[in-house]
Amino acid sequence: MEIVVVLILLLVAVGLLLVEMFLIPGISIAGIGGLLFLGGAVYYAYAFISPEAGHLTLVAAFVMMTVAIVIFVRSKALEKMSLKTEIDGKNDPLQGIELKVGDKGTTISRLAPMGKIRVNGHIVEAKAMDDFIDQEENVVIIKVQSTNVLVERSPENK
Numbered sequence: 001m002e003i004v005v006v007l008i009l010l011l012v013a014v015g016l017l018l019v020e021m022f023l024i025p026g027i028s029i030a031g032i033g034g035l036l037f038l039g040g041a042v043y044y045a046y047a048f049i050s051p052e053a054g055h056l057t058l059v060a061a062f063v064m065m066t067v068a069i070v071i072f073v074r075s076k077a078l079e080k081m082s083l084k085t086e087i088d089g090k091n092d093p094l095q096g097i098e099l100k101v102g103d104k105g106t107t108i109s110r111l112a113p114m115g116k117i118r119v120n121g122h123i124v125e126a127k128a129m130d131d132f133i134d135q136e137e138n139v140v141i142i143k144v145q146s147t148n149v150l151v152e153r154s155p156e157n158k
Contacts, residue, residue, distance in 0.1 A: 002049050006057055009041035013061070014068050022072060093147050097122045103141045104154060110135050117151060126151045 016034030024030050038061055046054030072078075098120065105119030111128035117139055125148040126139070133139060138154035 002044070003053075006041050006045050006049070006053070009037050009044065010057070010061055010064060013037035013041060014064050017065065018068055018072060021069070022078065091147075093125060094144070094149075097124065099124070099141060099144050099149060101141055101143065105139055105141070105151070107133055107135050107137045107139055111139075111151070114148070117149070119149075124149055128152070 013034045013036075016030045016037060020028060020031035020034055042054060042057050042061065045057035099122075103119050105117040105126075107115060107117050107126070108123065109115040111117075111126060111133040113128040113132065115126060115128075115133075116123055117126040119141065126141075127148055127150050129142060129150055129152040131153075133151075133153055138156060139151040140154050141149045142152055143150035
């Protein structure tokens with residue numbers, strides 16, 4: 001009868017630890033419960049059966065855990081749970097907007113160092129070259145990048 005108790009405790013422990021490793025992220029009740037059941041099985045074997053049974057239970061716990069992990073990974077259960085969608089979209093905030101070096105605009109928010117400017121009737125993300133630029137200041141584009149523009153204070157503001 002004691003062996004049945006130890007086996008049940010070990011099976012519950014292995015099941016909870018598998019749930020913890022593969023299904024529930026972080027440290028949760030399943031992981032803590034699995035460790036408690038594992039410890040309970042080993043303690044029960046040492047205390048109520050014999051020291052040899054305790055040693056055997058320790059070895060059996062490690063072997064069962066290893067076999068369970070290998071079987072779980074090979075069963076392709078993780079493949080069924082994994083996300084296989086590919087992201088092929090691209091964010092291009094300057095698409096359709098003609099900007100070139102030397103274009104003049106006005107800040108509509110403070111550039112500290114990033115903010116928004118209005119240039120050629122479009123609102124785009126801008127980055128200040130050297131310092132912070134307040135709202136409603138005139139700026140000049142000095143470089144057009146893939147997602148924003150690099151600007152500096154217009155010489156007429158200085």
